[in-house]
Amino acid sequence: MTSSVLPALDAGPAGEPRLVARTRLVGADELPAPADLLAQLPHGRRPEDLCAWVRDGQGVVGWGIAGRITTWGRGRFADAQAWWRAFVDRLDVDDEVGVFGSGPLAFGSFSYSAASDAGSCLVVPRVVLGHRDGRWWRTTLSPADSADPGDPGLWQGHVDPPLDPPLDHGEVAFADGALSGPAWREVVAQAVERIGAGTLEKVVLARDLLAIAERPIDPRLLLTRLASGYPRTWVFGVDGMVGATPEMLVRLERGLVTSRVLAGTIRRSGDDEHDLALAGSLARSSKDLEEHEYAVRSVAESLARHCTSMSVPESPFVLHLPNVMHLATDVAGRTRNGDTSVDLAASLHPSAAVCGTPTSTADRLIAELEGMDRGRYAGPVGWMDASGDGEWAIALRSGAMAADDPRRMRIFAGCGIVAGSDPDAELAESEAKLVPMRDALTGLLGA
């Protein structure tokens, strides 16, 4: 089942008015380069009007809606992609920059489960501002018969410092989501039993918390805080789904595909020397290495079907984040055919990093034990260009803004459970994984 919301630029079926996507370098002449990508997101927009994808200060941000589709069910990836292809067919692309991320873009966020009530969506912003390797560019979408829209209402891209800093939402209270911490711990214990009984090898169980703020939450504030506290993660905002994920499901650029697989986690102590010792014990932990191996295998097997050559490192490295450390493996390959980044994401999802092994058994156990709809948490989130190249991460360390109440948000965290898992340790790990969103909401992560 699919439905498309009538887009602001009157993008109807094929044959409707054509649009021009103009990409120009910023930083010359009348448009001096801004200092901070996220600070350019305009004030006063609804969360669904803002798109962001930033890592280490680089990436793309967008606002305004030139087109948008919501999809559901098993066909959610294919339907979204078919819609984007038809949209691109109506575009005259005038891209003077020609880098990864220039030209017209669609940002997207897909539900974890085909059975989810939460729609998956693609959003095509009217304005995109990009920054990579010292270059800044701007892409605007406008009706073909109009002049280049230097429209000040749409473009505030050279204001530094920004005129409209993000709004503060005041105090935040947290409440249990589907399960309380202790109830979730029991569910983990049940999963360990099932694994012990030989039903499956690994399952990833997640939990949620409800955050309630005094005033409406401005996604720009969360994005800015996450980017300052977690610069090595991909900080994203798509249609009210906001987070800072360390896990790249798939990146496709001119046939080169890469994926960063994470699984196996240890909390940081706050003491650098002790953390180094912890990193060493993580790299030697047979429980974590086993959990990691399942995740790498699931990604490598899926990618192998799409690639002519692949490189899968034999052992993982330890990725250090401010709150936790993970076992990490970067897989790379060359694609065989015309697969787009969304085709690859659809094929890789759900990897054993967020589901388990075997996939179908783990998926059923998740539905039975978690007691919640994950929505778009743990689903692919990212962007793609007109050719289908793009980046899709897994929406972890994230939260979903409530569509009907801008003061509310559901935040999520999950843990891979294997035979050797200890429910108390998993509960503590889930708390550590909630830290980025909690701190972004409470302001502990200063902007």
Ligand SMILES: C=C(O[C@@H]1C=C(C(=O)O)C=C[C@H]1O)C(=O)O
């Ligand atoms: C499911 C999450 O994280 C995943 C689970 C991990 C683990 O169990 O060690 C590590 C990284 C992610 O693949 C999450 O952060 O919510």
